[in-house]
Amino acid sequence: MSYTPMSDLGQQGLFDITRTLLQQPDMGALSAALTQLVRQSALADSAAIVLWHGASHRASYFATRNNEKPIEYEDETVLAHGPLRRILSRPDALQCNYEQFRRAWPLLAESTLYPPFAHYCLLPLAAEGRIFGGCEFIRNADRPWSDEEFERLHTFNQIVSVVAEQIHSRVSSNVDYDLLSRERDNFRILVAITNAVLSRLDMDELVSEVAKEIHHYFNIDAISLVLRGSRKGKLTIHSTHYLDDAHPAHEQSEVDEAGTLSERVFKSKEMLLLNLHERDELAPYERMLFKTWGNQIQTLCLLPLMSGNTMLGVLKLAQCDEKIFTTTNLKLLRQIAERIAIALDNALAYQEIQRLKERLVDENLALTEQLNNxxxxxxxxxxxxxxxxxxxxxxxxxxxxxxxxxxxxxxxxxxxxxxxxxxxxxxxxxxxxxxxxxxxxxxxxxxxxxxxxxxxxxxxxxxxxxxxxxxxxxxxxxxxxxxxxxxxxxxxxxxxxxxxxxxxxxxxxxxxxxxxxxxxxxxxxxxxxxxxxxxxxxxxxxxxxxxxLPPLRERPEDIPLLVKAFTAKIARRMGRQIDSIPAETLRALSTMEWPGNVRELENVVERAVLLTRGNVLQLSLPEIVVPEAPVASVVAQEGEDEYQLIVRVLKETNGVVAGPKGAAQRLGLKRTTLLSRMKRLGIDKEHLAEM
Structure with missing residues (x-):
């Protein structure tokens, strides 16, 4: 059958219907206006709009019953698998009586949405070739729709399709705009609180700033930071109570951790949200909240403050109005808790630095005293x-x-x-x-x-x-x-x-x-x-x-003094008693070159003390045996200074310093002495070709 919507209603009638329906602000109002129109024209006793949400597989229902009470319902089970699902797969008009309806969708028939009726009709709502819902008509009298009446129902359905699509688009846009506005506002709050708390390194200032910002943005009156104290099994609570906005009460207390709500959060590392009644078994801090706020029911939100996997503390928020802790607010509070955790980590690090600074001052006093003695x-x-x-x-x-x-x-x-x-x-x-x-x-x-x-x-x-x-x-x-x-x-x-x-x-x-x-x-x-x-x-x-500083070889007269001082110091440290050092030992040590200088001398003395048996220092290590000075095989040429002589001999030995054919042997010097003079004169054997 071919339907012509304009044939029976007339131009003016269609215009009036369209204008009425277009003026409706939302789906509920649209279903109410549609019900009134179909009743006036005796086409149906009630009308409803059912919409399909493909992304979530949910259906929503908008209707007005005989008592003029609006009904709005949404689910993804019974309604979503009702008549709407039929026309999504077969986009034809669906007509049935109550018995047929009850057999096809028994759960829906038993719901309050569908009291017994005589005849039911569901027409698909479509836009741009896509079905997005259905327009439902119900007649209580046992009188089927005639072809002419059915044609009018199609006319209403086509107008409702256009209007419902516009409302749906407008509502979706508003929802998106509201969501964006809310996210923007939440982001501003997050930035403001982050900037406020991250600059606070002093713990008292941080606690005060956290309380002030959360009270300002969320109207929460009891804010606490709970930290594990220096004593095992104890918690330190930094709390602020806004009994008076102009004069908040700040308090710091220490309580036993066992049995507290904070203990539960420290163990689970998860947010805790609950209502407390006066009759509940409470830890001292929670009991104090009831006394502070006149024994009203408390809604508590405890948020873990984490730095990586480390639990730094707990942010505890308490308020008599549970509506404050909405899903949106909780999401934002979680993000704020992450920022507070960073600020808390900084403040704790700053405390540790201050403690270390104070320890350094104490160490300095001790060292200064040692130096003065x-x-x-x-x-x-x-x-x-x-x-x-x-x-x-x-x-x-x-x-x-x-x-x-x-x-x-x-x-x-x-x-x-x-x-x-x-x-x-x-x-x-x-x-x-x-x-x-x-x-x-x-x-x-x-x-x-x-x-x-x-x-x-x-x-x-x-x-x-x-x-x-x-x-x-x-x-x-x-x-x-x-x-x-x-x-x-x-x-x-x-x-x-x-x-x-x-x-x-x-x-x-x-x-x-x-x-x-x-x-x-x-x-x-x-x-x-x-x-x-x-x-x-x-x-x-x-x-x-x-x-x-002169090298040790250039001040041999200091070597005996150094040997005696090192022997006394090392022997005292080792708990040994060494009373004397043989003169020949001091003479032997004074004739050495000591390329390692005073540090090398001290190491030699330490080894000697370790090996000494008795009260007289025994020095018999092979490395301190004084070798005979090599005989020089070259002499300086006329007008040749020490620098030129060493450079000439190094060139003749191809840069070889040690060994029987080395420069040290030819110059009549020990290897260490030659190396020392080369360093003093700025001679680099690697650059001989450039000299």
């Missing part, structure tokens, strides 16, 4: 030779100034002892000298160790770190082996020396520092500058007051 004015420095006397006079001259000092000398000559003496004699000796070995630190970590870094500045930077320059504020910083500092890091060191300010890695905040720098190296910085291995501007900034 040393008999010698120069601490552990031992020496009466003219060379050492000259060094100590320079130390005394420069110590009380803030000038940068550069200590030069071979490995093992005691550069750190000189640096410590300079600091001990300075006006900065109330604080501990900070030291750092530039050669011992990997190049990638050297900058972080010197200047510190912020959390997240690079991979692995899980917490903020204070660098050596910041630790050495108002004190001295000893940079050992400064010649091994990477070239790319040298400008930053120069800037600190010139400007007395720096930035931590990952931060643009300038930190002022008052540091007196003492540097040391066993390398020839002047030659490194010429070879472009060291910046000239940094070299001149370090070389304000150079102190050159």
């Amino acid at each position: 040393v008999d010698s004015e120069f601490g552990e420095i031992i020496g009466r030779s003219d060379a050492m006397y000259s060094v100590l006079k320079q130390v005394e001259m420069v110590a009380r100034s803030d000038s940068t000092v550069l200590i030069l000398g071979e490995t093992g000559t005691g550069k750190e002892l000189i640096a410590r003496a300079i600091h001990n004699l300075s006006n900065r000796n109330s604080r501990r000298m900070v030291k750092m070995n530039c050669a011992a630190m990997p190049a990638g970590l050297l900058e972080s160790d010197l200047f510190g870094h912020e959390r997240g500045a690079f991979t692995g930077a899980s917490s903020q770190r204070i660098g050596r320059f910041e630790l050495a504020d108002k004190s001295s910083l000893f940079l050992d082996e400064v010649g091994d500092m990477p070239l790319e890091l040298q400008p930053k060191l120069l800037r600190v020396l010139q400007e007395q300010e720096f930035e931590r890695l990952g931060s643009n905040k300038l930190i002022q520092t008052d540091v007196r720098l003492i540097a040391a190296t066993n390398r020839d910085l002047k030659k490194m500058v010429a070879d472009r291995e060291f910046r000239s501007d940094l070299y001149y900034r370090l070389n304000v007051f150079p102190i050159c």
Whole structure:
């Protein structure tokens, strides 16, 4: 049968119907208007709209019953598998009586949606070739629809299809807009709270800021941060109660962890949401909430504060109005808890840094006391030779100034002892000298160790770190082996020396520092500058007051004093009693070259103490046997200085130093002596061809 919607209603009638239905704001109003129209035209006793949601496989139902009460229902079971499912697969008009309806869909017939009727008709709602629902008509009288009436039902159905599609599109757009607006507002709240709490390193300030922001945005009146205390089995609760918005009550308390709601969250690491009644068995803190809020039912939300897999604490929120903890708010509160956890991690790290700083101050006092109790004015420095006397006079001259000092000398000559003496004699000796070995630190970590870094500045930077320059504020910083500092890091060191300010890695905040720098190296910085291995501007900034330490072989008169001091110190440490050292032992030690300088001498003495049986130091190690000096086989030519002579002999031996045909043998020198002179004269055997 071919239906012509315009044939019976007339132009004006169709226009009026269309205008009425188009004015309806939503599906409920549309179904009510449709019911009224079909009743007026005696086509049906009720009408309904059933929509299909393909993405969720759900059906929704909109109708108005005889008492004019609107009905809205939605499911993915009974209604979704009712008559609507039939016309989705077979898009034809569906007609049946109540008995046929009940046999086909018994559960739906038993529901309140469909009281007994006489005749039922469902027509498909379609738009752009797609069925999106159905228009339902019910007649209570046992009078089937005639062809003319059926034609009118089709007319109504076609108009409803257009109107329902428009309403559906408009509602979907509004839902999307509302969702976007809500997400935008939630994002603003999240950013605001994140900015507010992340800058708080003091625990009390952090707790106060967290409470203020959550109360402002969520109107929650009881906010607490729960942390595990320093004592086992105890919880520390930082709580804020907004009995008065202008004057919130802050409180810190310690409670037993056992039996608390926080204990449950610490164990599960999951959010806990529940209502508490006064009759419930409560821990002291929850009992206090009832007293505070007049014994009203409390809705509590406890959120875990996690840093990775580590449980830092619990954010506990309590309010008398359970409507605050909606699904949307809980989702946002979870995100806020993640940000608070980051801020809490920072605050706890800051607390640890402060504790370590205080410990450093205590250690400094102890070290200062030890230094003050040393008999010698120069601490552990031992020496009466003219060379050492000259060094100590320079130390005394420069110590009380803030000038940068550069200590030069071979490995093992005691550069750190000189640096410590300079600091001990300075006006900065109330604080501990900070030291750092530039050669011992990997190049990638050297900058972080010197200047510190912020959390997240690079991979692995899980917490903020204070660098050596910041630790050495108002004190001295000893940079050992400064010649091994990477070239790319040298400008930053120069800037600190010139400007007395720096930035931590990952931060643009300038930190002022008052540091007196003492540097040391066993390398020839002047030659490194010429070879472009060291910046000239940094070299001149370090070389304000150079102190050159003589090698041990150039002060043999100090060796007996050093041997006696080392023997006494090492024997005391080992619990041994050594009363005397043979004179021949001291003479033998004084004639050695000591390429390892004082450090090598101390190691030899330690081995001797270990091997000594009795009260007299026994020194019989093969490595200290003094070899006879080799006889020279070449002599200097006329007008040839020491540098030219050594270079000539090295060229003649093709750079070989040791062995029977080596340069040392031909010059009548020991291998170590020749190497020492080559170093002093700047002779590099690898570049002989260029000389």
